[in-house]
Amino acid sequence: MSTDAPDPLLTSLLAAVDAAPDDVPLRLHVAELLLARGRGAEALQHCSRALTAAPGDPPARGLLRRGTAALAAPQSPQSRPPAVPPAAPAAGGTERPPARPDFDWRQAEEDVADVPQLEPAFVEEAGDPVVEDVLHAAPTVRLADVGGMEQVKQRLELSFLGPMRNPEMAKAFGKGLAGGLLLYGPPGCGKTFLARAVAGELGAGFSEVGISDVLDMWMGRSERNLAEIFRVARRKAPHVLFLDEIDALGQKRSHLTHSAGLRNVVNQLLTEMDSLSGKNDGVFVLGATNHPWDIDSALRRPGRFDRMLLVLPPDEPAREAILRHNLHKRPIEGIDLGKLVKATDGYSGADLAHLCDTAAERALADSVRTGRVRPLTTKDVLTAAREVQPSTGPWFATARNVALFGNSDGSYDELAAYLKKNRKL
Amino acid sequence: MSEEAGGREHAHLDEVGEAARRAEHLRAVGRLDDAERVARAGLTADPDDPRLLGALSAVLLNAQRHEEGLAAADAAVAALPDGERGHRLRALHLSMLGRHEEAVQAGYRCVTLLPEEPAAATGYARTLQRAGRLGDALRVAQRVVELAPDAADSHLLLADIASDMPDPRSRAVARRAYEQTLRLDPENAAARHDLAVLDAVGHRPARALRGLIEAGRMDPAEPTTIRTVAAVLWQLSWRLRIWLLVATIGQIAAAQTVTGSRIAAAVVLAASAGLGLLTLRDLPRQALPVVRGAIRTDRALTATYLALAYCVLVYVLILVSGFGFMAVTVWVVLIGLGWLALIIRIFRRRR
Numbered sequence: 001m002s003t004d005a006p007d008p009l010l011t012s013l014l015a016a017v018d019a020a021p022d023d024v025p026l027r028l029h030v031a032e033l034l035l036a037r038g039r040g041a042e043a044l045q046h047c048s049r050a051l052t053a054a055p056g057d058p059p060a061r062g063l064l065r066r067g068t069a070a071l072a073a074p075q076s077p078q079s080r081p082p083a084v085p086p087a088a089p090a091a092g093g094t095e096r097p098p099a100r101p102d103f104d105w106r107q108a109e110e111d112v113a114d115v116p117q118l119e120p121a122f123v124e125e126a127g128d129p130v131v132e133d134v135l136h137a138a139p140t141v142r143l144a145d146v147g148g149m150e151q152v153k154q155r156l157e158l159s160f161l162g163p164m165r166n167p168e169m170a171k172a173f174g175k176g177l178a179g180g181l182l183l184y185g186p187p188g189c190g191k192t193f194l195a196r197a198v199a200g201e202l203g204a205g206f207s208e209v210g211i212s213d214v215l216d217m218w219m220g221r222s223e224r225n226l227a228e229i230f231r232v233a234r235r236k237a238p239h240v241l242f243l244d245e246i247d248a249l250g251q252k253r254s255h256l257t258h259s260a261g262l263r264n265v266v267n268q269l270l271t272e273m274d275s276l277s278g279k280n281d282g283v284f285v286l287g288a289t290n291h292p293w294d295i296d297s298a299l300r301r302p303g304r305f306d307r308m309l310l311v312l313p314p315d316e317p318a319r320e321a322i323l324r325h326n327l328h329k330r331p332i333e334g335i336d337l338g339k340l341v342k343a344t345d346g347y348s349g350a351d352l353a354h355l356c357d358t359a360a361e362r363a364l365a366d367s368v369r370t371g372r373v374r375p376l377t378t379k380d381v382l383t384a385a386r387e388v389q390p391s392t393g394p395w396f397a398t399a400r401n402v403a404l405f406g407n408s409d410g411s412y413d414e415l416a417a418y419l420k421k422n423r424k425l
Numbered sequence: 426m427s428e429e430a431g432g433r434e435h436a437h438l439d440e441v442g443e444a445a446r447r448a449e450h451l452r453a454v455g456r457l458d459d460a461e462r463v464a465r466a467g468l469t470a471d472p473d474d475p476r477l478l479g480a481l482s483a484v485l486l487n488a489q490r491h492e493e494g495l496a497a498a499d500a501a502v503a504a505l506p507d508g509e510r511g512h513r514l515r516a517l518h519l520s521m522l523g524r525h526e527e528a529v530q531a532g533y534r535c536v537t538l539l540p541e542e543p544a545a546a547t548g549y550a551r552t553l554q555r556a557g558r559l560g561d562a563l564r565v566a567q568r569v570v571e572l573a574p575d576a577a578d579s580h581l582l583l584a585d586i587a588s589d590m591p592d593p594r595s596r597a598v599a600r601r602a603y604e605q606t607l608r609l610d611p612e613n614a615a616a617r618h619d620l621a622v623l624d625a626v627g628h629r630p631a632r633a634l635r636g637l638i639e640a641g642r643m644d645p646a647e648p649t650t651i652r653t654v655a656a657v658l659w660q661l662s663w664r665l666r667i668w669l670l671v672a673t674i675g676q677i678a679a680a681q682t683v684t685g686s687r688i689a690a691a692v693v694l695a696a697s698a699g700l701g702l703l704t705l706r707d708l709p710r711q712a713l714p715v716v717r718g719a720i721r722t723d724r725a726l727t728a729t730y731l732a733l734a735y736c737v738l739v740y741v742l743i744l745v746s747g748f749g750f751m752a753v754t755v756w757v758v759l760i761g762l763g764w765l766a767l768i769i770r771i772f773r774r775r776r
């Protein structure tokens with residue numbers, strides 16, 4: 001469909017939008033239609049208007065993202081003038097196409113690219129033209145990709161990565177691969193990410209059981225499945241079995257009075273872990289949860305998950321790695337990572353990703369409004385940080401209660417020490 | 426209907442049932458967002474399935490989103506007019522929305538549909554309780570206990586309703602029912618907590634504290650426990666104030682001579698220590714950090730206990746110096762605390 005073909009529905013809707021400029025859902029509906037008809041630039045303009053009226057509105061942001069993706073994809077908007085072949089973009093470097101019914105994202109980026117005062121992407125890397133290879137999205141993550149968190153990495157190394165690498169030596173020291181370690185901490189702070197990095201280190205020596213597997217277990221075939229998982233792990237020993245979101249699998253049985261099926265799963269997990277600890281047969285269980293206090297206490301007895309490891313909000317090096325990862329593929333200018341790292345203490349990894357998204361949307365909205373690429377700056381991220389509060393607050397409020405009431409056996413000493421240090425206890 | 430179509434129909438039903446069960450399981454382990462997502466996804470395939478609608482409504486009940494939950498329950502009732510669960514969920518959402526008359530009606534519908542079902546009667550009892558009809562609620566709760574005498578929840582329901590009633594006989598009923606709950610389910614944190622509240626109401630703060638610490642151990646993530654501890658500490662602070670008020674009268678009466686002052690101060694301090702030990706004698710070791718944490722959560726409570734500590738310090742100073750008239754400052758502090766309590770009460774009531 002061409003842009004100037006008459007479209008009564010769209011025309012009447014556009015009139016309606018003009019009549020009610022602050023009606024966000026209506027505007028988004030129009031934007032959606034425009035996008036579907038290949039009029040991406042106009043759609044984006046409506047999106048940014050909607051975002052000005054309702055900042056942070058999720059549907060608007062979603063549409064904005066889709067709109068940008070459509071624009072960024074070379075051939076998707078059908079109305080792109082065929083005269084500019086995507087294969088030869090460099091030719092358009094100096095001369096501008098006279099009329100642009102559509103906002104040409106790539107073209108705009110190129111336009112800005114040769115503006116001389118553009119600063120290097122990261123301040124401290126002045127002179128280094130390549131930032132791409134700092135953290136490329138490789139298919140598998142390795143521990144080296146996990147920024148900071150040295151203590152956590154060390155504990156992982158000691159409790160099973162070392163023994164996995166030198167099983168004979170570990171046995172000689174009476175430290176065979178056995179038992180379990182429970183990662184816990186506020187949501188979005190890298191527990192799953194860390195475990196995946198461990199998987200990257202171990203390759204075939206690692207398998208993961210996630211929440212959806214657990215759900216399948218519940219649907220009747222449950223106990224057999226759990227037994228099956230452990231049997232396979234034993235056969236592949238030495239092996240690390242990762243049970244993510246283990247509160248869904250090992251919930252306190254007293255909470256499950258109405259579900260015999262769920263209680264059975266917990267019992268089965270207890271049995272499986274016991275059989276591991278006795279035989280020392282080279283299977284290590286790594287668990288992760290946001291709420292270790294909801295786990296059946298029997299699961300935390302010796303031989304089961306008897307060690308717990310607190311995964312806190314990312315420290316400075318970790319925040320730097322996360323911010324870098326989230327920014328490096330976007331049009332940025334003069335980003336002062338050090339400043340951002342300082343301003344984002346207490347933010348989770350997921351929060352940081354969200355900050356970067358918000359900042360990018362703002363810069364994009366500006367770009368769309370003016371028709372020129374305005375790269376993302378330090379200020380955009382700082383502004384976003386002022387608007388978006390760290391999501392870890394509620395978790396720490398609960399954790400404080402846990403440190404007060406639930407630490408008689410010292411299992412939450414690490415947490416209590418952290419809270420005390422941060423004057424939260 | 427052809428055989429093939431029948432098979433497809435069957436597979437579809439299975440899928441919907443599975444989605445409903447998934448949602449229920451997720452709800453059981455507290456993953457409300459995931460549960461809602463699964464239920465809604467199932468509903469796009471079959472918008473009128475009463476099990477899915479019920480699952481969604483139950484999730485929204487846990488999430489305290491009662492307007493949406495009521496809509497889902499209404500739809501469930503429309504899809505299956507004689508299904509008890511839809512009516513029960515309707516009753517509970519209506520009740521939480523403060524629409525008590527309709528809620529009680531819906532609750533009554535549940536027990537007429539399934540007169541022998543404890544869950545139906547439990548829903549009815551809850552709607553009656555929230556509507557303020559405690560006598561009726563208590564009778565229904567007794568019926569729940571008859572229907573399911575071995576379920577801890579039945580006794581907890583009875584206890585909860587009885588403890589809302591002001592007369593001492595009901596309070597005794599409540600206490601017994603809480604104790605029975607804990608016999609059936611020793612890790613029932615809610616029963617332990619509420620029993621401690623009864624202790625506090627019965628002016629036994631030390632026992633209440635002990636119970637609260639136990640409840641906290643059972644379910645450390647429950648946020649109300651620390652608030653109840655703070656309430657008990659308020660109660661204790663009033664006792665301390667009255668004691669200090671009385672002690673100060675004696676102290677000032679004996680303030681004529683240096684030795685008299687010293688002896689009076691020594692007596693007050695010794696008696697304070699004795700009373701303190703007597704009250705707090707068999708608190709567990711964990712009590713100290715809990716008490717400290719609770720005092721810190723509440724600014725006014727922090728100020729109060731600092732002031733009371735100052736009063737004790739004044740007595741120590743009198744003991745050392747023999748200057749008995751210093752006790753007047755204790756009165757000043759106590760009067761100040763009285764004003765503070767008054768202001769806070771007005772302020773908090775307004776909220």
Ligand SMILES: Nc1ncnc2c1ncn2[C@@H]1O[C@H](COP(=O)(O)OP(=O)(O)O)[C@@H](O)[C@H]1O
Nearest residue numbers: 146147187188189190191192193318322349350
């Ligand atoms: N130390 C870190 N280094 C790099 N990225 C991190 C780090 N910590 C967290 N992240 C990022 O934060 C995101 C959320 O972490 P995730 O593992 O899903 O949290 P959790 O499992 O603790 O809820 C991850 O996708 C990851 O990209």
Ligand SMILES: [Mg+2]
Nearest residue numbers: 191192193244
């Ligand atoms: Mg995770």
